[in-house]
Amino acid sequence: MANRKTIFRNLSLLVLMSGLLFSLSFVIVFYSGKTRSVDCPFCKDRFSKEPKDTWIWIYPGLVGCGKKCPLALEALRRFQERFPEVRSSFYFLVTDPGESEETIQSYLAYYRKSLSIQALRPETDEEIRFYRKLGAYLPIHPSLKIRDEHGTQFFLIPPNREKMYLLPKLGEKEWMEIRKEMDSDVH
Numbered sequence: 001m002a003n004r005k006t007i008f009r010n011l012s013l014l015v016l017m018s019g020l021l022f023s024l025s026f027v028i029v030f031y032s033g034k035t036r037s038v039d040c041p042f043c044k045d046r047f048s049k050e051p052k053d054t055w056i057w058i059y060p061g062l063v064g065c066g067k068k069c070p071l072a073l074e075a076l077r078r079f080q081e082r083f084p085e086v087r088s089s090f091y092f093l094v095t096d097p098g099e100s101e102e103t104i105q106s107y108l109a110y111y112r113k114s115l116s117i118q119a120l121r122p123e124t125d126e127e128i129r130f131y132r133k134l135g136a137y138l139p140i141h142p143s144l145k146i147r148d149e150h151g152t153q154f155f156l157i158p159p160n161r162e163k164m165y166l167l168p169k170l171g172e173k174e175w176m177e178i179r180k181e182m183d184s185d186v187h
Contacts (some may be wrong), residue, residue, distance in 0.1 A: 034151075038134070040164040042127060043157050053087050054063055056157040058120060060093035060136035063107045064105060068152050075170040076154075077115045082175060128164035 047056055057076055061069040069092075077091050092111075094104055104119045111117055122128045133157055135153060155164040156178065165181075 028114070037163045037165045040130075040157060040162065042124070042130070043161040043164060046123070047157065047161055048133045050089055051087065053159050055086060055088045055159060056091065057088055058091045058093050058155040058157070060095050060131060060153075060155070062095055063099050063104050072152055072154070072170075073115060073117065076117070077111075079170060079175060080115060081178070088113055090117040092117050093120045093122070093136060095131075097121070124135065134164070 043056075048055060057078060057079075059069070059072050061072065073092070080088060080090070092104075092108060101119075108117055108119060122131060134155065136155075152169065154167040154170050157163075157169060158165070158181075165178075167178075
C-alpha cells in the first residue's frame with residue numbers, strides 16, 4: 001500500500017512538473033517572438049542623410065561569420081523581395097572595431113549581389129553602449145570574436161527616427177506585424 005502511495009505521489013509530481021514546464025515554454029515562446037521598441041537618442045543625427053521616408057534595417061554581425069549572418073542577411077533579402085514598395089536601407093553593424101575596411105567590404109561583396117547593404121560602425125561610445133544594451137554582440141577583446149557567437153535579432157528604425165524596433169527574428173509573422181506598424185505610423 002505504501003508503495004502505491006509513493007508511485008501515485010511521484011506520478012502526480014511528474015504531471016505537475018510537466019504542466020509547469022509546458023506552461024513556461026509557452027510563455028517564453030509567446031513573448032519572445034514579440035517586437036519591442038526603445039527610444040533612439042542618436043538615430044536622427046546618425047541617419048540624417050537617409051531619405052525621410054526610408055525604413056532602416058540593421059543587423060549586428062561578425063565579419064566572416066558563416067553560421068547566423070548568412071541566414072539573417074537572407075531574411076533581409078526576402079523582406080526586400082516580399083515588400084518592394086517599402087523604401088528600405090540595409091546596414092550590417094560591424095561589431096568588431098578592429099576589423100579592416102577591406103575585410104568588411106570583401107565579406108559584404110557576396111551579399112551585395114542580391115541585397116544593397118552597407119557597413120555600419122558605431123561612431124561614439126554612446127552608440128556602442130546602446131547597441132550592447134540591445135543585445136548586439138560587440139566583443140571587448142579580440143579573442144572573444146573567435147567564438148563566432150552572437151545574437152540574431154534585427155533592429156528597425158522607422159522614418160521618424162525616434163525609436164528603434166528590436167525584432168528577434170524576421171519571418172512571415174514579423175513581416176505582417178511590421179506592415180501593420182508601417183500602415184499605422186505617421187511618417
